[in-house]
Amino acid sequence: MGGVLKLRSEAFTRFAEEETAAFERLSRTNVQEVEVRRDLIREGENPRWVYLFLEGWACRYKALPDGRRQNLAFFVPGDICDLNVCVLTAMDHSIGAITRIRVAAIEPELFQEVIAAHPRIARALQREELVKIAMQREWTLNLGQRTAYERIAHLLCEIFLRLDAVGRAADHSCELPLTQVDLADATGLTSVHVNRTLQELRSDGLIELKSRRLTIPDLEKLKSAALFNDNYLHLNDEIAPPAKGD
Amino acid sequence: MGGVLKLRSEAFTRFAEEETAAFERLSRTNVQEVEVRRDLIREGENPRWVYLFLEGWACRYKALPDGRRQNLAFFVPGDICDLNVCVLTAMDHSIGAITRIRVAAIEPELFQEVIAAHPRIARALQREELVKIAMQREWTLNLGQRTAYERIAHLLCEIFLRLDAVGRAADHSCELPLTQVDLADATGLTSVHVNRTLQELRSDGLIELKSRRLTIPDLEKLKSAALFNDNYLHLNDEIAPPAKGD
DNA sequence: CGTCTATTTGAGCCCCGTCAAAGGCGGTGG
């Protein structure tokens, strides 16, 4: 709304002006809005666009026929859903809006043009893809091995760091419009148990959480409670800045 | 050993002779062997090669500092570990040999040349990557939402179908050199509980399993017990055969 | 035929799920 959109890719790469401009053009093509709790695209449908998230929160999820549901990833402004999603003819999962969202629905060909014209953008996007995949692996570890307490702590760490990387955290605190049901579906727990575990985290002084805002007084403490190792986010090795500094 | 290696990519694409030849050349470069239960590459190390698995079984895994361990994927002959693994400077997970394995450790540049020269190979490999990512999502769903019984049934379905796709299953049966500990680390259960659950699956007539061989008398039955939906394997939409038929 | 690893079994218990209901909070309309 107010501020300028910072892309996820910009967490790795300092773009030159013309690169930023190319993205700005992309983000103005075919802007769509999706209401709270409606789906952007559903399992089985044929993907036609690459989505760039401009506003609001969304999630990738899969559901079993009996209604059990697993959130697989959260999307925040600046994220791209999947660069190569259109290679496959049928979605094997869904993407749903958590809040009201605005997305740019971009033709794959248009994206390919930008990639072909801007090699540094190509590399930044490739890295973004690889990190997304690494996150999916980490979520698998999270669900398979961590306790409820560690699991929720881990998820909150990840969300905070990802928001921070796109300039959406400040003063140990960030927006968190997820309900306890959303958190439950992401951690493989019930919302009842998420509730009790959040209370534990609060009473241990690791988090504050109210009215859609998360505060983490001591990130290192929360990280260690979560057994959080941020190597999978690959925040360190940055892509070299453009030849002409900005 | 005896037979010709069928690549995972060939499950999607019928290669022309010259395409197969290009792969054969790749698979002869820098062949390495890894002993049973040794690591091919470890978390933190700098990946230098793309691995093509020629013989034996391996797994991708992550471990927590206290020893808890999560298997993230299994590799069988014909699989490629990760096409773009070398883009990142430090591995965020490990790859370990389950049996003795033989791999071709291929220079990323060499792979890129083959991809540049053979667009159909490029597309087949891209699909293989996308399916691997879809599998990681499905494992997340598996761990988060399925019961122990469904979870193991699902894993066994997936393994069987993947082996079948590369010509390594026949007569409702395939090799399965995984221990119950391996299965436990893949499903987020303890080996004790895996043992009891396998007995249930056996006594329900869904599987036979002994001396490293899995038999599935009625795959549809096992699938339905697993709530298995094979859309994530994207077996349907094949890539068009080469202009000159084989 | 001995050793090492993998599988199997048993007993007890705890983490987390289920079911049900109450309480809080924000939004909306009168």
Added chain:
DNA sequence: CCACCGCCTTTGACGGGGCTCAAATAGACG
């Protein structure tokens, strides 16, 4: 500005699926 409504959070009691610890048995391999 208040009253109502729907959604979200919180709480309680209880049950069970899967874990822990420990030991016995069975296979694999030299």
